[in-house]
Amino acid sequence: MSGVLVCLESRTGELSRISREAIAAGAALATSLNTTLDLALVGPSTDPGFQSLGGATVHAIFALEHPLLAQYTADAYTAACAQLIARVQPDYVLFPHTYQVRDFAPKLATRLGRVLLGDVTAIHVESGTVTFTRQLFQGKLNGIYRAQSPAPCLVSVQAGAFRAEAPQPTTATIEVFRPEIAADSVRAIPGDPFRAAAQTVDLASASILVSVGRGIKDQANIPLVQELATALGAELAASRPICDAGWLPMERQVGSSGQTVAPKLYLAVGISGAIQHLVGMKASQCIVAINKDEHAPIFEVADYGIVGDLFEVIPALTAAVRKARA
Amino acid sequence: MKILVAIKQVPERDARIRIDAAGKWIALDDVEFRMNESDAYALEEALLLRDAHGGEVVVVSAGPERVGQTIREALAKGADRAIHIDCDNLGDYDALGSAHLLAAAMRTEAADLILTGLQSDDLGLGQTGVILAELLGIPHSSLILKIEKTDTGLKVLRELEDGWFQHIEMPTPALLTIQSGNTKLRYATLMGIKKAKTKEVRRVTSEELGVAAEKTVALEKVTLPTRQKSTQMLAGTPAEAAALLVQKLQQEVRVL
Ligand SMILES: Cc1cc2nc3c(=O)[nH]c(=O)nc-3n(C[C@H](O)[C@H](O)[C@H](O)COP(=O)(O)OP(=O)(O)OC[C@H]3O[C@@H](n4cnc5c(N)ncnc54)[C@H](O)[C@@H]3O)c2cc1C
Numbered sequence: 001m002s003g004v005l006v007c008l009e010s011r012t013g014e015l016s017r018i019s020r021e022a023i024a025a026g027a028a029l030a031t032s033l034n035t036t037l038d039l040a041l042v043g044p045s046t047d048p049g050f051q052s053l054g055g056a057t058v059h060a061i062f063a064l065e066h067p068l069l070a071q072y073t074a075d076a077y078t079a080a081c082a083q084l085i086a087r088v089q090p091d092y093v094l095f096p097h098t099y100q101v102r103d104f105a106p107k108l109a110t111r112l113g114r115v116l117l118g119d120v121t122a123i124h125v126e127s128g129t130v131t132f133t134r135q136l137f138q139g140k141l142n143g144i145y146r147a148q149s150p151a152p153c154l155v156s157v158q159a160g161a162f163r164a165e166a167p168q169p170t171t172a173t174i175e176v177f178r179p180e181i182a183a184d185s186v187r188a189i190p191g192d193p194f195r196a197a198a199q200t201v202d203l204a205s206a207s208i209l210v211s212v213g214r215g216i217k218d219q220a221n222i223p224l225v226q227e228l229a230t231a232l233g234a235e236l237a238a239s240r241p242i243c244d245a246g247w248l249p250m251e252r253q254v255g256s257s258g259q260t261v262a263p264k265l266y267l268a269v270g271i272s273g274a275i276q277h278l279v280g281m282k283a284s285q286c287i288v289a290i291n292k293d294e295h296a297p298i299f300e301v302a303d304y305g306i307v308g309d310l311f312e313v314i315p316a317l318t319a320a321v322r323k324a325r326a
Numbered sequence: 327m328k329i330l331v332a333i334k335q336v337p338e339r340d341a342r343i344r345i346d347a348a349g350k351w352i353a354l355d356d357v358e359f360r361m362n363e364s365d366a367y368a369l370e371e372a373l374l375l376r377d378a379h380g381g382e383v384v385v386v387s388a389g390p391e392r393v394g395q396t397i398r399e400a401l402a403k404g405a406d407r408a409i410h411i412d413c414d415n416l417g418d419y420d421a422l423g424s425a426h427l428l429a430a431a432m433r434t435e436a437a438d439l440i441l442t443g444l445q446s447d448d449l450g451l452g453q454t455g456v457i458l459a460e461l462l463g464i465p466h467s468s469l470i471l472k473i474e475k476t477d478t479g480l481k482v483l484r485e486l487e488d489g490w491f492q493h494i495e496m497p498t499p500a501l502l503t504i505q506s507g508n509t510k511l512r513y514a515t516l517m518g519i520k521k522a523k524t525k526e527v528r529r530v531t532s533e534e535l536g537v538a539a540e541k542t543v544a545l546e547k548v549t550l551p552t553r554q555k556s557t558q559m560l561a562g563t564p565a566e567a568a569a570l571l572v573q574k575l576q577q578e579v580r581v582l
């Protein structure tokens with residue numbers, strides 16, 4: 001039986017949000033193609049998380065069980081997924097585009113003689129032809145892709161691109177799938193995940209954030225945005241390159257590898273709006289973008305935008321805020 | 327340690343993006359090119375490892391004639407030699423195809439370590455390194471921030487989501503994809519630039535490597551993204567735009 005298979009990820013026993021989004025993408029695709037939807041998750045089938053996977057539309061749920069899957073390694077996960085795909089024979093295999101999926105799905109695709117359509121933001125079905133949209137040039141362009149090889153077609157979906165539905169009880173059978181993985185085929189020894197030093201600023205609780213990006217050009221210009229932040233009673237945040245350069249401490253970094261924030265007001269100054277930044281701030285109630293490039297992707301998510309040179313706009317804005325507050 | 331570094335030449339970060347006449351890629355006539363950002367960090371890590379442990383750094387790049395300029399830059403920074411896969415039609419290859427090109431050029435080098443960038447700034451696939459490792463049959467790890475040589479192989483620091491990290495140990499030969507930003511990049515010195523002119527750049531073609539352009543996925547067209555929200559653009563002089571924004575913040579957003 002062919003159809004759509006969605007491979008999910010759970011952390012600490014709970015299905016991640018992006019996994020639910022992948023289910024939504026898979027369900028929509030299966031409906032458009034009038035085919036079945038199967039789900040797969042690593043872990044024991046007795047895990048309560050399995051009971052709330054999907055809903056009526058789900059055909060089968062596979063619980064991938066093997067001691068070597070307890071801790072992620074690319075070798076073990078690739079072997080397990082390859083065997084599951086051989087068993088299920090799906091037309092489409094969907095993944096959430098997480099750091100873990102980035103690490104093994106291209107390897108899995110290669111083993112199957114395919115290329116992963118990675119970090120997809122939209123899937124369109126038109127008279128049986130499926131096209132996939134993914135971002136190019138850090139979000140400045142969209143590329144429309146089509147698979148040109150026989151099934152299976154492997155796809156990973158971008159965080160936030162598909163709307164997740166609330167967990168639903170399932171009536172589907174949960175089938176234990178035990179892949180064969182030889183211990184000596186796993187070449188890497190992963191250590192336990194750990195966090196960097198404790199955070200001293202809590203960006204998540206700030207109601208206004210002034211966030212600065214590479215448009216600021218130099219560390220010496222940081223006081224310019226600090227003054228605006230002070231005038232607004234805001235905390236200062238930053239895009240990754242600013243923290244990498246050491247111009248602001250890492251704990252002020254917003255994005256997929258930093259903090260996720262949703263303040264009342266997020267003011268993005270000289271930030272282009274790459275997806276890894278957007279995922280950390282897209283949920284803000286109001287987004288203001290100041291950028292000299294009118295085509296910068298940040299404007300796609302902004303409520304208010306000013307196209308201009310931040311070195312002129314920011315001092316003017318600081319003055320205007322002070323005046324309003326006086 | 328013999329280290330190979332895959333380096334891609336990409337359009338300058340601030341390049342104006344215009345869609346070409348065929349609607350399949352961007353117009354390249356007035357575009358400036360540079361080394362892909364994460365590849366510059368991969369090169370830096372390779373040079374640091376070589377400086378500490380000895381050995382050789384070989385850069386490998388696939389692309390047209392103009393790629394030679396980026397290769398020279400890598401040599402000027404300290405790479406020992408280079409392989410240029412001379413290829414005018416890289417767009418006819420998908421990620422698997424271009425990884426096959428790189429693999430064919432790298433296989434005979436029998437390196438201890440292969441480094442690639444985490445992802446290219448133009449296509450942004452974030453896949454080529456991982457595919458390459460599978461083609462070469464060696465272990466890999468992606469999103470790497472730090473590399474340490476151990477008695478049995480490597481110990482690397484991998485970035486996870488939301489500020490988490492992880493150490494991973496693996497034997498060599500291995501492939502790592504390098505995340506940007508963890509070290510300071512060196513500049514090419516005048517001496518380095520001079521020396522680069524005498525360093526070996528071996529050119530090979532896709533025919534010589536025996537890798538034909540085949541695609542399992544195809545980029546059919548490119549389009550400009552559409553706005554997800556209706557953005558109010560505030561025009562005028564900086565002072566006018568600022569005053570307008572403050573007014574919105576007071577009356578509509580109510581945060582002032
Ligand atoms: C796995 C992974 C994880 C990542 N994690 C994160 C993360 O957590 N957080 C994060 O932020 N990034 C992250 N990144 C990096 C991300 O992809 C982008 O590279 C980064 O967000 C870009 O930062 P930026 O917008 O400040 O810089 P750029 O992309 O260089 O943008 C600078 C912007 O400033 C504008 N500008 C320049 N001069 C001026 C001026 N005078 N006035 C006004 N505007 C000006 C330019 O038009 C441009 O839009 C990650 C990347 C990867 C691959």
Ligand SMILES: Nc1ncnc2c1ncn2[C@@H]1O[C@H](COP(=O)(O)O)[C@@H](O)[C@H]1O
Pocket residue numbers: 332333334335362364365386387388389416421424428441442443444445446447449450451452453454455
């Ligand atoms: N044409 C190329 N020549 C050399 N290296 C490349 C090429 N394409 C991709 N790479 C390497 O693969 C990495 C990931 O690219 P991508 O999979 O396109 O995101 C890049 O950072 C480079 O290190």
